[in-house]
Amino acid sequence: MLTRPALDPSTLVPRNSSGYPEPFRSRVLPRDKRALGDALGLTRIGVNLTTLFPGRESSIRHHHTHEDELIYVLEGEVVLRTDAGEQLLTAGMCAGFRAGSGDGHQLVNRSTSPARYLEISNRDPADEGAYPDDDLRYLKRPDGTAVFTHRDGTPY
16 A cells, blocks of 8 residues: 555545536536545645546636646547647647636547546636636635636626
8 A cells, every 4th residue: 555645546536526517517527537636735736637538528618817737648539629729639648728828728538438637737726717618707716616607707
């Protein structure tokens, strides 16, 4: 058995939930996320080991104001959707998204097999998210929990 700071990700119970309101939640679920950063007590970066099942989206296409993100594909393949179009990412490939760039991004699993990848980002309490294709906005409460609203600020 490993002891901290080492960790076997298979010992973590995967989270299969989403804070998105409907009709967005059903586009991303089911998916399994293992919060490696939380399990290791990391406070400045978030790291998730995510399994994205066939036909699912990693998120609604979005961009962040204060958080950089990096995706590293471990197994399978996903389609990266950005403002520039679509690209196929396979095992060993990665993509990065600079905070404040305004370039909306998401991953879609159009294959017949699950894909696994690492999601890595900084944890910024001032972060907000915008969703260029949908009437959706993301804010963080002071306790770090997510709040999703319409673009005009009205709640779902």
